[in-house]
Amino acid sequence: MDTGSGQRVDRGIDVSVVVPAYNRRASLDRCLTSLLVQRVAKEIVVVDGGSRDGTPALLGLYAAHHPRVITVIQDAQPGTPGGARNRGLERASGRYVFFCDAGDHLAPDALARLVAAADRNGADVVVGRIAGARQGLRESADRASLTAVYDDLSCFKLFRRDFLDRHAIRFDETQRRGEDMTFAVHAYCHARVISVVADGVCYHAEGGCSAEGRGEASARDPLGWLRVVRTPIEVMARHVPPGALRDRLLLRHLRRDVLAQLGVPFLAACEAAREKVAVEVADICGQWLTPGVRAGLDGVDAARVAALDDPDRLVRLALVEAAPLRHRLTGVEWRGDRLVIEGWAALGGTDGIASATGAGPEGVAMTGAVGLVLRERMSRQERVPSVTRGADGASFTAVLDVAALPAGVWDVHVAVECEGARRLARLGSRREPGVGVPAAHLVGGVVAVPFLTRSHNHLGLDLGGHVVRVPAVVRLTRTWWRGRRLRVEGRALVGEEAAAAAVRQVIWRERASGREHRERAVAAGPREFAAETAGLRPGTWDAYLELGLGGPPVRFPVKVAEADALDRPLRWWRGALRGGVAQWTVRPYATAVNRRLSVSVRVATPLTVVRRMARHLRQR
Numbered sequence: 001m002d003t004g005s006g007q008r009v010d011r012g013i014d015v016s017v018v019v020p021a022y023n024r025r026a027s028l029d030r031c032l033t034s035l036l037v038q039r040v041a042k043e044i045v046v047v048d049g050g051s052r053d054g055t056p057a058l059l060g061l062y063a064a065h066h067p068r069v070i071t072v073i074q075d076a077q078p079g080t081p082g083g084a085r086n087r088g089l090e091r092a093s094g095r096y097v098f099f100c101d102a103g104d105h106l107a108p109d110a111l112a113r114l115v116a117a118a119d120r121n122g123a124d125v126v127v128g129r130i131a132g133a134r135q136g137l138r139e140s141a142d143r144a145s146l147t148a149v150y151d152d153l154s155c156f157k158l159f160r161r162d163f164l165d166r167h168a169i170r171f172d173e174t175q176r177r178g179e180d181m182t183f184a185v186h187a188y189c190h191a192r193v194i195s196v197v198a199d200g201v202c203y204h205a206e207g208g209c210s211a212e213g214r215g216e217a218s219a220r221d222p223l224g225w226l227r228v229v230r231t232p233i234e235v236m237a238r239h240v241p242p243g244a245l246r247d248r249l250l251l252r253h254l255r256r257d258v259l260a261q262l263g264v265p266f267l268a269a270c271e272a273a274r275e276k277v278a279v280e281v282a283d284i285c286g287q288w289l290t291p292g293v294r295a296g297l298d299g300v301d302a303a304r305v306a307a308l309d310d311p312d313r314l315v316r317l318a319l320v321e322a323a324p325l326r327h328r329l330t331g332v333e334w335r336g337d338r339l340v341i342e343g344w345a346a347l348g349g350t351d352g353i354a355s356a357t358g359a360g361p362e363g364v365a366m367t368g369a370v371g372l373v374l375r376e377r378m379s380r381q382e383r384v385p386s387v388t389r390g391a392d393g394a395s396f397t398a399v400l401d402v403a404a405l406p407a408g409v410w411d412v413h414v415a416v417e418c419e420g421a422r423r424l425a426r427l428g429s430r431r432e433p434g435v436g437v438p439a440a441h442l443v444g445g446v447v448a449v450p451f452l453t454r455s456h457n458h459l460g461l462d463l464g465g466h467v468v469r470v471p472a473v474v475r476l477t478r479t480w481w482r483g484r485r486l487r488v489e490g491r492a493l494v495g496e497e498a499a500a501a502a503v504r505q506v507i508w509r510e511r512a513s514g515r516e517h518r519e520r521a522v523a524a525g526p527r528e529f530a531a532e533t534a535g536l537r538p539g540t541w542d543a544y545l546e547l548g549l550g551g552p553p554v555r556f557p558v559k560v561a562e563a564d565a566l567d568r569p570l571r572w573w574r575g576a577l578r579g580g581v582a583q584w585t586v587r588p589y590a591t592a593v594n595r596r597l598s599v600s601v602r603v604a605t606p607l608t609v610v611r612r613m614a615r616h617l618r619q620r
Contacts, residue, residue: 013041013094014040014095014115015038015040015041015042015094015095015096015097016043016088016091016093017035017038017042017099017111018047018088018089018098018099019031019032019044019045019046019047019088019100020046020047020049020081020084020088021046021049021059021084022048022051022084023051023053024051024055025051025054025055026053027206028102030105031100031105032046032062032070033105034105034106035100035105037108038106038108038110038111041094042069042094043069043094044069045073045088046059046062046072046088047085047087047088048072048075049077049078049079049083050077050078056074059072071091075087080174081176082170082171082172082175082180083171085099086171086173089164094161095161095162096158096159097161097164098111098157099155099157099180104156104203104204104206106202106203107200107204110202111158114126114128114158114197115158117140117197118158120142121143121195122193123160123193123194124159124160124163124190124191124192125157125158125191125193125194126158126195126196127144127152127195127197128156128198128202129197129200129203130154130201140197140198140199141198143195144194144195144196146194148196150188150248150249152184153180153181153185153232154180154181154205155180156205159187163187163190167187169183169187169190170183175228175231178229181229182231182232182235186239189236189240220265220268222261222269222273222277223269223280225257225261225265226258226261226277226281227280229253229257229258230284232253233253233288247290247292247296248296250288250293251293251296251297254284254289254293255297255298258281259281259304259305261277261281262278262304262317263318263321264321264322266318267315267318267319271311274311274314285305289305300321300420300421300422303317303420303421304317313419317419317421320368320421320423323423324347324348325345325348325414325425326345326346326348327343327344327414327425327427327430328344328345329341329343329427329428329432329459330344330395330435331432331435332435332436332438333438334438337401338399338402339399340397341372341398341412341427342396342397343395343396343427344390344395345415345416346393346416347418347423368416368418368419368423369389369417369418370394370395370414370416371387371396371414371415371417372385372387372396372398372413372427373415373424374410374461375410376406376408376409376410377409377410378409383404383405385398387399402443402463403443407446407551409466410460410461410462410463411426411459411460412427412458412459412460414426426456428452428453428457428459429456429458431457437450437451437459439471440471440494441495441497442494442497442502442549445501445548445550446464446549447464447465447550447551448462449461449462449465449470449471451468462551464549464551465549465550465551465552466551470494470547470549470554471494472493472495472499472554472556473493473556474490474491474493474545474556474557474558475490475491475558475559475561476489476490476559476560476565476566476597477489477490477491477561477565478565479565479567479588484570484572486567486570486588486599487531488506488531488533488543489528489529490530492527492529492545498526498527499547499549500523500524500527500528501523501526503523504520504521504547504548504553506521506531506544506545507543507545508533508536508541508543508599509542509544510537510539510540510541511598512539513539515539517533517535519531519532519533521545533599536599536601537601538602538603539601540598540600541598542557542591543557543596543598544557545558557596557597558596558597559595560595560596560597563590566588566589567588569585569588570585570587571585571586580606581606582606583603583605584603585600585601585602585604586601
């Protein structure tokens with residue numbers, strides 16, 4: 001059955017959604033419902049390749065209830081996913097085409113956001129954020145670079161239809177796997193503008209993103225997968241000349257598609273298959289492993305390339321990658337200006353992996369060098385502190401020279417290196433009973449705050465107070481008048497340490513309007529600071545002390561410890577704005593709830609002052 005005429009008709013359609021459906025009755029309801037609620041001018045072209053599970057009957061019902069939106073194409077025999085998508089693409093009449101699998105569904109506003117981005121930027125391809133995709137983009141972009149989007153080689157994107165026709169971009173109908181990779185690579189290489197919509201999830205894939213879900217299929221047949229990935233690599237190489245850009249794209253293919261087959265899929269294969277996989281990987285590397293690509297390989301992939309003629313070592317590397325990394329934090333403390341971290345880590349369970357996969361005795365009792373790696377969250381730069389290892393090879397004591405670290409948020413990873421491969425894991429989620437983090441410490445004028453993350457209790461070090469609240473205390477010791485200037489004196493502590501050297505200014509914030517008045521503060525001792533204030537306008541002003549602690553400036557409320565620290569109110573007369581005179585009253589006081597230092601500034605006319613005095617006399 002074919003509910004369409006077979007001819008493209010311009011019906012003012014924005015998006016043609018192409019859905020291959022073969023024996024997908026269980027998930028088709030959710031998929032089609034998510035497409036029908038999209039608020040764009042749309043058509044839905046469903047291609048069924050001879051389903052036998054009730055899918056044709058369900059499609060008939062949907063087509064009958066939505067005849068102007070849903071078109072069903074029935075193929076007598078099941079074909080490849082690429083063939084079904086090509087049938088739908090031939091029927092599509094929208095300005096754009098979106099490919100959706102029958103087991104997946106879209107966010108309610110996905111197509112509207114994708115079309116808006118395409119129209120705004122003149123994009124040929126728009127990449128939407130896929131739920132759960134580990135390599136997915138996290139930032140939207142009107143004009144994204146090819147390297148920025150190349151991690152996502154699924155076909156679940158918005159494509160300009162005349163762009164696909166102009167460059168004859170179609171799915172390879174001979175491929176049963178990987179056809180979407182080849183299609184996406186071909187489209188990427190021809191696109192003039194690629195946009196990204198990542199401010200919210202657009203696509204929900206069954207079991208995660210298929211570009212990553214293919215890892216399960218490759219684990220079952222790594223040799224077949226290696227033969228599949230040659231095609232998208234060759235397509236890319238035909239369109240991108242040799243150089244830095246091609247090397248970066250090749251690096252993505254070699255790391256994720258080729259060398260990854262020497263991990264868990266390699267362990268799952270028999271000995272004869274392993275030799276064939278190693279030969280196939282060596283052949284691909286011989287053709288595409290340029291010096292630029294080799295320079296971008298990390299430690300484990302570089303070790304695999306060096307061991308392609310040594311299957312036993314490839315097995316050991318795979319075991320290192322698959323083995324669980326067990327670790328425990330046993331202590332964190334300050335010793336002077338150095339942070340000392342103690343713990344232990346080891347690769348475990350390699351003997352179980354060996355017996356389960358037939359790896360042989362080389363998988364038993366593998367040991368490696370244990371250490372720590374600090375990684376800064378924004379810049380991703382790494383530091384490796386000095387480590388003393390225990391006699392058992394698993395315990396360690398690391399000494400962090402905090403003064404040598406740039407300001408930032410440093411996450412602490414435990415590292416185990418074995419057979420040239422490095423395994424990393426966040427340290428701190430498993431700790432000895434009673435082990436916590438020490439207090440904040442000033443190192444060279446920079447606040448260092450060890451912390452445990454709220455979600456998983458991972459250990460980190462915040463240098464400069466970027467994400468962790470700095471435990472500072474500012475206490476007022478005295479206010480007094482120098483003429484009409486209010487002098488404020490107090491103490492500043494970070495934890496238990498003197499912090500007066502970090503004072504920058506006293507900030508007075510008017511409570512109603514939010515206006516701010518700033519006065520320079522100076523250190524009057526290791527803990528003591530002083531500042532003078534004048535020129536406050538009428539209102540209620542709360543006092544804050546700003547400290548520079550190596551990161552963004554931070555401010556803390558000035559707290560009043562003793563009531564006698566506050567001087568009397570000060571009154572004076574001066575000319576008012578309209579030619580008369582007025583009485584100004586400036587009164588420092590402590591707020592009732594949290595004892596913050598505040599100043600009330602009031603202006604009264606002579607008549608108001610007289611009325612106030614008369615009322616006071618009557619009360620007496």
